[in-house]
Every structure is written in C-alpha cells, then in structure tokens.
Amino acid sequence: MLMNKMRKQGRKIDEISVGERLVLTEKVEDKDLLLYLGLTNDANPLYIQHDYASRTPMKQPLIPPVMLIGIITSAVSKYLPGPGSMIRSQQVSFPNPAYHYAKLEFEFEVLKVIEEDHLIVIGLNGKDDQDNVVIEGTMDVCPPHSFEPMAGRMLDNF
Known part of the structure; x- marks a missing residue:
C-alpha cells in the first residue's frame, strides 16, 4: 500500500439523499472464519x-x-458514503443466526441526512439465502469532510 498516495474520498454530505440504497451480497468462507478466529483468539x-x-x-x-x-462497517468505508467516513454509533440486533456457507444479502438505506450535525442515519438489514434476518439496525455515520487540496495553500508562507 502506498502510504503517501491520497485515496479518493467518499461522497460528501451534500451529495447524499434520503432513500438512497445499497445492496451487497457476501459469502463467508472458511478462510474468513479462520482469519477472524486467529485475529481475535x-x-x-x-x-x-x-x-x-x-x-x-x-x-x-x-x-x-x-x-x-x-461486513457492514466495511460497506460504509467502501461504498456508502465511502472512504473517509466514520461510524459514530450503531445499534444492531441479530434476530437469527447466520450459518457457515450461507449467501448473505445486506441492504443499506439512507434514512436521514442531518447537515447541521454532519451526520447521516443508515438503516441496515441482512438476510441469509433462506430469507431469515440475521442482522438489522441503524448506524449514525459522519461522511467525509471536504478539505482543500494540499497544493492549494502550499506557497502561502513564501
């Protein structure tokens, strides 16, 4: 990974609308489980x-x-709103267990955009391939802040 290469930022708060949706499909493999179990002991x-x-x-x-x-926090970091986002809080429940080898479908929907607090509320729902809800809840997410490009003020001291 290049440490000093600037990554593209996700969408800013003024580019996000209530009702936007993201659907993501994942399958957790044995290798993923083994990595998790090894990492967390x-x-x-x-x-x-x-x-x-x-x-x-x-x-x-x-x-x-x-x-x-x-998986859901990664979706926030990658897609909605994307790189530079920060999850402020999350409230989740797990109504049914998720089993190995199940294909999981996650739906995310923007429920609120609160510009004065620089915050969006995202609803989430995850189901297995039998249509059982395995995770549901909401997240308060701070989208990336706008900032001036580094070159914009580079010569101000000269």
Missing part, C-alpha cells in the same frame, strides 16, 4: 467445530456476529 466451538455445533440446537457452525458487523 476466539475459541468458541460453535463458530468452527462442525461436530460440536451438530449437537446444539443450531445444528451447524455459526458466523460470529462480529464478522457481520465487520
């Missing part, structure tokens, strides 16, 4: 051990809820 057998999970009411391994949160 989470040893919950319900997340990785098929034989253990088969003896529980879940019957199969689950995707850790924190991974679902990672």
Whole structure:
C-alpha cells in the first residue's frame, strides 16, 4: 500500500439523499472464519467445530456476529458514503443466526441526512439465502469532510 498516495474520498454530505440504497451480497468462507478466529483468539466451538455445533440446537457452525458487523462497517468505508467516513454509533440486533456457507444479502438505506450535525442515519438489514434476518439496525455515520487540496495553500508562507 502506498502510504503517501491520497485515496479518493467518499461522497460528501451534500451529495447524499434520503432513500438512497445499497445492496451487497457476501459469502463467508472458511478462510474468513479462520482469519477472524486467529485475529481475535476466539475459541468458541460453535463458530468452527462442525461436530460440536451438530449437537446444539443450531445444528451447524455459526458466523460470529462480529464478522457481520465487520461486513457492514466495511460497506460504509467502501461504498456508502465511502472512504473517509466514520461510524459514530450503531445499534444492531441479530434476530437469527447466520450459518457457515450461507449467501448473505445486506441492504443499506439512507434514512436521514442531518447537515447541521454532519451526520447521516443508515438503516441496515441482512438476510441469509433462506430469507431469515440475521442482522438489522441503524448506524449514525459522519461522511467525509471536504478539505482543500494540499497544493492549494502550499506557497502561502513564501
């Protein structure tokens, strides 16, 4: 990664409208789960051990809820509003478990644009391929701020 190369910023608050939507499809693979478990040192057998999970009411391994949160926060950073955004708060619930190998569809919708607070409210809903809701909630997001290009004032001291 180039450290001093400026990345393109996401959309500014005046470029975002109530009702905008984003739909994202993800599939969590074994490699993703292993990376998460290794990174967090989470040893919950319900997340990785098929034989253990088969003896529980879940019957199969689950995707850790924190991974679902990672997917939604990544969508904010990449797409809505995009690079330079900051999540101020999030309220989420997990009505149903998300199982390994399920294809997940996430829907995001801009519910409010509050320009005086430089804040947008995004509603989110994630479903598995059986149409079960696995995550739902809202996020308060601060879109990227506008700033003057570095070259714009470069020679002011001379």
